Amino acid sequence: MSQEWTIEQVEALSPDTANLKRGKALANTRKWQLMAKKEDAVWGLCKGSGSNPYKTQIDLTEPAFKCSCPSRKFPCKHSLGLMILYVNQAAAFKEEEKMPAWVEEWLGKRVAAQEKKEKKAAEGKKPPTDKQVQAQAKRQEKTMKQIYEGLEDMDNWLRDTIRLGTAELSQQSFHYFEQKGKRLWDAKAKGVASAIKEIHTTMQSSQWQEKSLEQIGQLYILSKAFKDIGKLSPQLQEDVKSRIGINVKQEVVLSNDVLTHDTWYVLGKQNEVDEQLQIQRIWLLGQKTQQYALILDFAYGHATLPQKFVPGTYVDANLAFYPGFPYRAVLKNKTSETQHFGEVKGFDNLTDYLVFYANILAENPFINFYPCLLNNITPVLKKDSFFLVDSDTNKIEVTQPFSKSWEMMAMSGGYPMTVFGTWGNHTFTPLS
Numbered sequence: 001m002s003q004e005w006t007i008e009q010v011e012a013l014s015p016d017t018a019n020l021k022r023g024k025a026l027a028n029t030r031k032w033q034l035m036a037k038k039e040d041a042v043w044g045l046c047k048g049s050g051s052n053p054y055k056t057q058i059d060l061t062e063p064a065f066k067c068s069c070p071s072r073k074f075p076c077k078h079s080l081g082l083m084i085l086y087v088n089q090a091a092a093f094k095e096e097e098k099m100p101a102w103v104e105e106w107l108g109k110r111v112a113a114q115e116k117k118e119k120k121a122a123e124g125k126k127p128p129t130d131k132q133v134q135a136q137a138k139r140q141e142k143t144m145k146q147i148y149e150g151l152e153d154m155d156n157w158l159r160d161t162i163r164l165g166t167a168e169l170s171q172q173s174f175h176y177f178e179q180k181g182k183r184l185w186d187a188k189a190k191g192v193a194s195a196i197k198e199i200h201t202t203m204q205s206s207q208w209q210e211k212s213l214e215q216i217g218q219l220y221i222l223s224k225a226f227k228d229i230g231k232l233s234p235q236l237q238e239d240v241k242s243r244i245g246i247n248v249k250q251e252v253v254l255s256n257d258v259l260t261h262d263t264w265y266v267l268g269k270q271n272e273v274d275e276q277l278q279i280q281r282i283w284l285l286g287q288k289t290q291q292y293a294l295i296l297d298f299a300y301g302h303a304t305l306p307q308k309f310v311p312g313t314y315v316d317a318n319l320a321f322y323p324g325f326p327y328r329a330v331l332k333n334k335t336s337e338t339q340h341f342g343e344v345k346g347f348d349n350l351t352d353y354l355v356f357y358a359n360i361l362a363e364n365p366f367i368n369f370y371p372c373l374l375n376n377i378t379p380v381l382k383k384d385s386f387f388l389v390d391s392d393t394n395k396i397e398v399t400q401p402f403s404k405s406w407e408m409m410a411m412s413g414g415y416p417m418t419v420f421g422t423w424g425n426h427t428f429t430p431l432s
Contacts, residue, residue, distance in 0.1 A: 023080025150187025190245035238324030268431030346373030
């Protein structure tokens with residue numbers, strides 16, 4: 001087996017708490033007609049409502065899952081139940097000399113798909129024709145014009161807001177901000193559109209005056225930077241375009257020959273849903289380079305998000321970074337099996353981290369949040385406030401709402417612990 005999985009790692013794979021609850025209910029040997037294993041494959045037959053049991057199978061090297069049930073959740077409750085059973089009662093799984101055809105076929109398809117992907121990447125993409133280049137240039141010109149016009153409308157709105165006072169915004173409904181954001185979305189400035197909708201959330205907080213003013217100022221500076229983009233360094237140009245919503249396609253990033261090879265610690269995962277769009281953020285830290293990397297995946301509707309990394313594990317891999325500040329990356333390929341890690345070194349106090357963060361902002365002032373790994377941090381809960389305190393008694397407030405404050409308190413037991421999360425200028429969001 002590639003590694004010893006933990007219950008916490010399995011729970012982190014669930015798409016939501018309801019699915020995890022159902023999975024735990026199925027982590028019972030009485031629910032399964034068959035539980036077997038061979039090398040890095042685990043499979044089982046789960047009793048369902050129909051006449052035929054559900055065929056559930058797991059590739060432990062990723063891990064990857066497949067089930068014959070009709071669920072659109074991934075991994076489904078049967079997959080989670082079987083994985084939890086395997087972690088808790090591995091001896092209950094019969095060691096088979098031969099896999100059943102349905103397991104062997106699935107694993108074979110996975111190997112073939114990976115080989116095809118690697119072959120395609122090695123062959124590279126054919127260079128575009130002159131006609132394709134001209135058509136692309138026209139599309140880019142049209143997009144840039146739409147963005148300029150959208151930002152000009154936003155600048156006028158921001159200036160009017162400052163003249164009237166931000167108190168006017170506190171009286172506006174979510175629909176008001178949604179409409180403002182929709183105009184920028186239609187103008188192809190999707191990043192700015194999302195930032196405008198976030199102002200409505202800010203207006204509901206206790207410190208809305210200074211926070212909303214800060215957000216408005218950041219949007220205005222971003223707009224000015226985009227309009228004068230030719231005066232910026234090449235790296236900052238890419239950062240500004242990315243913040244506006246002009247993103248480089250993943251296949252273009254993967255075609256880059258410059259790769260960063262390292263042993264990557266998987267520090268945390270964060271999932272959210274924006275209407276029909278599922279967003280998954282995976283945070284990595286390079287052992288040798290000490291470089292953070294954000295793996296960002298999207299899925300629309302009921303499509304499934306990839307399970308490339310599991311928090312609490314590490315793997316040797318090549319990453320390709322997007323242009324601009326080395327921050328967002330995409331997995332090129334793994335060069336080792338996934339393993340479980342115990343300890344990882346972070347910052348010993350908040351002061352050291354904030355000095356580090358200030359240097360990051362000096363390179364890229366448009367970052368909204370940044371990974372933060374802290375050692376010797378004690379969670380403290382007082383009435384409605386939840387914050388983390390370091391060894392020098394410095395404290396940071398935890399982003400609200402946060403549903404796992406009591407869980408963190410129980411894990412800590414009143415003693416310092418290592419916490420990973422994201423720092424967003426005002427508050428800290430714990431992830432693991």
